[in-house]
Amino acid sequence: MYLEIKNVTLLYDRAMVLNEVGLRVNEGELVSLVGPNGAGKTSLLRAVSGLVKWEKEITKGTTLGKISITGSVLFNGEEMTELRAHQIARRGLILCPERGRPFREMTVMENLQAGALLCKDKGVAADTIEMVYSLFPILKDRTNQLSGSLSGGERTMLSIGRSLMSQAKFLLIDQPSTGLAPKIKEDLFQRINEVHGLGITILLVEQDVSFAFDLASRNYVMSRGKIIAEGTSSELLDDELIRKTYLGL
Ligand SMILES: Nc1ncnc2c1ncn2[C@@H]1O[C@H](COP(=O)(O)OP(=O)(O)OP(=O)(O)O)[C@@H](O)[C@H]1O
Ligand SMILES: [Mg+2]
Numbered sequence: 149m150y151l152e153i154k155n156v157t158l159l160y161d162r163a164m165v166l167n168e169v170g171l172r173v174n175e176g177e178l179v180s181l182v183g184p185n186g187a188g189k190t191s192l193l194r195a196v197s198g199l200v201k202w203e204k205e206i207t208k209g210t211t212l213g214k215i216s217i218t219g220s221v222l223f224n225g226e227e228m229t230e231l232r233a234h235q236i237a238r239r240g241l242i243l244c245p246e247r248g249r250p251f252r253e254m255t256v257m258e259n260l261q262a263g264a265l266l267c268k269d270k271g272v273a274a275d276t277i278e279m280v281y282s283l284f285p286i287l288k289d290r291t292n293q294l295s296g297s298l299s300g301g302e303r304t305m306l307s308i309g310r311s312l313m314s315q316a317k318f319l320l321i322d323q324p325s326t327g328l329a330p331k332i333k334e335d336l337f338q339r340i341n342e343v344h345g346l347g348i349t350i351l352l353v354e355q356d357v358s359f360a361f362d363l364a365s366r367n368y369v370m371s372r373g374k375i376i377a378e379g380t381s382s383e384l385l386d387d388e389l390i391r392k393t394y395l396g397l
Pocket of ligand 2: 189190191246322323
C-alpha cells in the first residue's frame, strides 16, 4: 500500500496553493508532513482523496472561482486522479479530516456502523467495532451518546475509528492534535501509533512538530505550497536553518 504523489500543482484562481508537490509513503510507513499555517497541507490531503475535483465540479460557473489541478497520485500504482472520492475511499485510502466530521445527530455506534457500510461481511464489521473499542475505550463508554456532543479529542478518535470500520489500509490524518490538551494529545498520539502497529500505513499532517517527529520514521516539510525538505527526524532537527525557520523549534 504505497502512495506516490508526483508534480501536483493546484491553483485557486491564480493563487498557487500547491507547487509541483512530490512525496512518497512506502508500505507500512508512518510519515509526517509538517509546515506553517497556509502551507497547503490540507489542500494536498483533499486533492489526494478526490475532494478537490469534486469541488471543481460544484463551483464550475459560479463566483467561487476557478480551480486548476494537475499532477499524478498513484496508490499501489493505480492513478487516483481519475477516480472519484468514494472510489478512492473504497480502495482503503481514507482521509480523517481535521477535528473529525462525524454525523452529529447519530450516536457513536451508529457512526461506526455507517463507516462499515462498505464492508459486506457483518462478522468482520462486528470484529472491527470490537477492535475500535479496544483501541479507544472512551468510545465504548460513549457508544450511545450523540456524536455532536463529543469533545474534540473524542471526535478525532471517532473519525479514526470510522475509517478503520471502512477497512482503511492507508490513513491521511489531518492535524489530529488541534485544540487538545497536552495529556489528551499524548494519549491520542499513542493510539495513532497503535493503529500504525496494526499494519496501517499513515501520512500524518501535524502542527505539533515534536509529536509528529517522535512518531514518524520520515518527514516532509512544506512551505508555501512546496516541499522544501525531507528526512528523518534527527536529520531535519540537525539542520539549524530548517529547525528555526520552518519547525519553530
Ligand atoms: N477553497 C479555497 N479557495 C481559495 N483558496 C483556498 C481554498 N482552500 C484553501 N485555500 C488557500 O490555500 C492555502 C493553503 O491552505 P491549506 O488549508 O491547504 O493550508 P494548511 O497547510 O492546511 O494550513 P493550516 O496549518 O492552517 O491547516 C491558503 O492560503 C488558503 O487560504
Ligand atoms: Mg490544514
